[in-house]
Amino acid sequence: MAEDAIISFKNVSFSYLQEEDGSAPVEKLALDDVSFDIQRGSFVAIVGSNGSGKSTLAKHMNALLLPTSGSVIVEGIDTITASDEAPWELRKKIGMVFQNPDNQLVSSIVEDDVAFGPENIGMPPEEIRKRVDESLKMVDMYEHRRKGPHLLSGGQKQRVAIAGVIAMDPDCVVFDEPTAMLDPRGRREIMAIIRKLHDQGDTVILITHFMEEAAEADRIIVMDQGKIAADAAPAEIFSKEDLGVLNVPFAVKLSAALRKAGFDIPAGTVTEEKLAEFLCR
């Protein structure tokens, strides 16, 4: 394990038990001998087609699932040991935001919902108040703090869900397709928050089907049928043809075309911002 790895997977395999009607349950291998380290403070994107095991992988990071074989070490502690004793000690360090904002909000008042996590870890009330207000301001939802979630848009609900996670002051936040159900504007807002979290020094893990989002990460892990198919910087991932990597982002295609036309675009120009920055210089 590297010195400053916050999460470390060692030969992790995981099978779901699938109950077929009548017959005995069959094992379905969802993770197949997966090993990797996540550096503290890094921004890692995980991509891959439906059913490739991304969510299963994510749920191993906060002991929602435990490996069938191999081990997952989070902050130096094996998740199997952690979940035996007090899984919430681990879960307050590794926050998780899910795809459907509706199904992860607990309370009918926004600020009470954000307080849910801190309440669970026994934070003193004054501290909770402070953390709730700070988190709501960070996601720009402070003025909606007394509303009911059913009055908010999908993007706003997702921002509340993120506030609920960062109110616990985690070291790392895992986002499992946080923008999948949102419109382009909602997606932009969520990405802005993710960037902000990363800039603050938090470790960010982003599972996504949008290559434009993945391009913003320091590193992309490509999953395929429970295995890691590729693990490299975005520029390198997008330059590989054989991975069949889904849609290469527009900025990458444009850079390649410009390079062909004789422009000296530096390698690693994978986001529109970076490209624009370079071209405008």
Added chain:
Amino acid sequence: MAVRDITLGQYFPGDSCIHRLDPRVKIVCALVYLVSLFVVRSFWVFGLCILFLAAVIILSGVPFRFISKGLKPVIFLIIITMLINVLFIRTGDPVLTIGKFYITNEGIYRALFMGLRLVLLIFGSSMLTLTTKPIELTDGMEKLLSPLSKIGLPAHELAMMMTIALRFIPTLLDETDKIMKAQTARGADFENGNLKEKAKALIPLLVPLFVSAFRIAGDLAMAMEARCYHGGKGRTRLHQMKLGRVDAVAAIVMVVYLGCVIASRYININIF
């Protein structure tokens, strides 16, 4: 869509001293008031009950038409109860005789008495729900019941269930609406037909609704676990309930009121 407009509970927003009362105190006061209605034996003491309720209503600033709305669903029940009293109480002097059939003054007296008691019961409990946010009610209930958790009553779990139910009523209503539209598009008819046909038409609505409710429950349980939920043990709360001056005053008023009502049973004032 219309289902979104359904207000949760019937909270009437306000900032009166009644609204500001600690939910625990308010729940206990409401219970005491409801019990007091069963202690009353004569009409003139009901005067005291009405006076007390009127004072609370005026203090709370909730318009009367909001309170009387609570009567609508039960008005039928009240009328039936009164009719049964009129028709079946055979003691007392007959005041109206039609052939073999007669109505007694005692019957009318009991009917009015019961009717008034039921109306006051509804108004009294409405005042609690009108002036307390649903979430405060569940919090208050959890706190009040928590001593009973020592003898095995799952106070925290009950309160959490109510909180989640409150949160997901709009979600499930939305879901119902979506499924109804989807099934209508497939030719289902929810509006026409007799009772049996209507009941049958509900099946293609209820089955998907249950499936999606279970899916939501699964997702939510996972999200709650990811957010460190592990039952009520070691849990703190954002909103601390603190008893203040208003609460002390309310408690004293309530004790005096209950004292008067109980005392009235032993004092004979013969007006009626």
